[in-house]
Amino acid sequence: MQKLYDEVSSLDKRCYENFGLSEDILMEHAADGMADFIKSKFSKGSSVLIVCGSGNNGADGIALARLLHPDYNVKILHLKKPKSDMAKLQKKRLDAIGLKECCTIESCDVLVDAIVGTGFRGEFNPEISSVIDEMNNSDAYKIACDVPSGYKFFADATLTMGALKKDMYLDAHKEYVGDIKVIDLGVGRDIYECESNWNLLDLEDLNLPNRNKKDTHKGSYGHLACVVGEKIGAGVLCSKSALRFGAGLVSVVGYNTTNIPHSIMSSELLPKTTSAIAIGMGLGDSYSDMDLKSFLNNDYPLIADADILHMDILQEILKRENVVLTPHAKEFISVLRLCKLADISVDELQKNRFKYVELFCKTYPKVTLLLKGANVIIAKDDKFFINPHGSSKLAKGGSGDVLSGLIGSLLAQRYTPLEATFNASLAHVSLALNYTGSDFSLTPDDLISQIGKL
Ligand SMILES: NC(=O)C1=CN([C@@H]2O[C@H](COP(=O)(O)OP(=O)(O)OC[C@H]3O[C@@H](n4cnc5c(N)ncnc54)[C@H](O)[C@@H]3O)[C@@H](O)[C@H]2O)[C@@H](O)CC1
Ligand SMILES: Nc1ncnc2c1ncn2[C@@H]1O[C@H](COP(=O)(O)OP(=O)(O)O)[C@@H](O)[C@H]1O
Ligand SMILES: [K+]
Known part of the structure; x- marks a missing residue:
């Protein structure tokens, strides 16, 4: 049995306050977990395209690009300019090592959706919707970072940060999430998680x-x-x-x-x-x-x-x-x-x-x-x-x-x-x-x- 949560930002906050972990450390673990997953499934040299938004979901994607480069043939597509503090910081780090950006959904072995995560509100504009349509049409293995963006991206696997979110288990979302894997954020899951009345049956x-x-x-x-x-x-x-x-x-x-x-x-x-x-x-x-x-x-x-x-x-x-x-x-x-x-x-x-x-x-x-x-x-x-x-x-x-x-x-x-x-x-x-x-x-x-x- 696994615990389910409405939101995990309060769990992140516990990590900052109780365990002395910073947002940066949590994000580094998030990206590292995704990199490990890709490394376990795809050999060095495989092409990985990471599509990033402007918030911390995008920041996860930017950090992932840094961790996979240059062993993998990584390209990054910024749908929007990095806006959150972490996204700006990750971009600065990535720029320092120099990585090719691209501006279209190119053919690749692995496609990572890091457009939006838990901070998504409202609807996508037509441009983002059409990029997601293109991503869905790609033959690549598709990974959603944290959650499939707006539950519009059809993932083969969702690598979710810290703990399972209830929302991923809404009937309509079953079509999008693929296999779900939780990535630890610097402390074991038992420590990261707190009490919850909702559970996932194994x-x-x-x-x-x-x-x-x-x-x-x-x-x-x-x-x-x-x-x-x-x-x-x-x-x-x-x-x-x-x-x-x-x-x-x-x-x-x-x-x-x-x-x-x-x-x-x-x-x-x-x-x-x-x-x-x-x-x-x-x-x-x-x-x-x-x-x-x-x-x-x-x-x-x-x-x-x-x-x-x-x-x-x-x-x-x-x-x-x-x-x-x-x-x-x-x-x-x-x-x-x-x-x-x-x-x-x-x-x-x-x-x-x-x-x-x-x-x-x-x-x-x-x-x-x-x-x-x-x-x-x-x-x-x-x-x-x-x-x-x-x-x-x-x-x-x-x-x-x-x-x-x-x-x-x-x-x-x-x-x-x-x-x-x-x-x-x-x-x-x-x-x-x-x-x-x-x-x-x-x-x-x-x-x-x-x-x-x-
Ligand atoms: N401690 C943390 O804060 C951690 C955060 N993490 C990542 O951070 C994500 C949450 O980050 P944020 O809270 O920055 O939120 P997101 O990055 O999920 O979304 C916010 C961004 O999306 C844009 N956006 C919102 N609604 C939109 C719409 N309708 N159309 C287009 N763009 C829209 C906003 O302008 C903002 O830039 C998680 O899903 C996870 O991936 C992980 O790195 C783990 C640690
Ligand atoms: N797409 C699906 N995925 C998983 N389980 C399903 C799906 N469709 C139906 N089920 C399960 O099959 C059962 C159907 O029950 P119900 O609609 O009462 O059928 P009936 O009354 O004809 O016996 C339920 O347990 C439901 O959860
Ligand atoms: K996402």
Whole structure:
């Protein structure tokens, strides 16, 4: 697990004040980290074009040019005259060793974007936009210094300074960042970083269910009741996924339980041995509120997904002690509207995913939320996690039902709602990562069939 930050300037400031490091020392480490990265990937003599802006992001780029010259064939393009004190100082140092400047995006092996970093505000003017377009069209290996400029530069790798920034994990930004690597700024990352409520999940954080205890029976591993309605397929996917992920028993529950696999049980009412409930997937609108209440009149841990996230009965669900909500963006704006927290478009949500997740959690601190997307957000109270390891292989109907089953399974096996959710989410993305077929071909059944290989 790694920490995430809204901003790192306060962390830089701690370095100046607590560790006696200057801005110059920090920047020298930033540039050195980038130089090491390039040296590890490209042999001496490779051509490196560094495109610099006028602030400290540009200054990082100028310092990098100095560190690579003359072993590498370095060229520098100043889009604007150096303006910040550090940019002016770095330019003076570079001029002293003499380095060729260029004024167009020339062909090169490595292209470094040091136009703007965290100080970017507003929009680029048309000239800068067209330079970035040209850079994007280059065949070179593309490196973003700190962050891809304005999230318009398509980087192969982003070398980010000091610590990870939350903003890099907005869904829309996933297209631009490439592989992300943190560069230390003169002190180890553990020392540079301070507390943060936001964390990035690593695949290694996955804690799978186990069968280490010997004196057990099926009841030891819980019973998930999956309440189904009109579209039985969604409930079946959820149930199969739950059974495969270790729940001792799984039942499809409701009025429509014909044609279900033999391994799944069925009943009209909640089984007596129920230890967790999954509700919402494929529910349709055939249940009355009264019917639904009969499934909710208990305090079992519950995962609510899909159709139920549009229903007024959600208010009742949100009062429960152990509940997980798994909306995608469109469902989350419905949740926010039902809760009278915000009436916004999907677009507005996607631009401000972190803010609205925080708003929801502040109002419902007992609820565990998983907001689906290219980068999944998992949150409870004041703890927030991002799972960035999913891929577009998962963008297919039924992927979410499999996820609900994984979460439901762990709830039934008595994981806490937060543990169930982040472990299930990590398992879900691992299933997609482990799939060896073509990206476009992954089906929910493929996901389920791979659970056993985790
Ligand atoms: N201790 C530090 O201060 C460190 C700073 N570092 C680097 O410094 C960067 C931040 O530097 P700054 O705060 O100077 O900011 P940036 O260099 O990211 O951006 C500010 C510059 O961009 C220009 N700019 C802003 N909006 C623009 C727009 N819409 N169109 C065109 N130009 C625009 C401004 O005129 C200014 O010159 C980080 O991203 C990182 O790369 C690193 O060297 C690490 C240490
Ligand atoms: N481009 C993507 N990158 C990463 N994960 C994705 C992407 N598209 C979809 N997913 C994941 O796939 C799942 C889709 O769930 P959902 O939209 O509820 O599908 P369904 O309701 O059809 O089962 C979610 O876990 C989501 O995070
Ligand atoms: K940049």
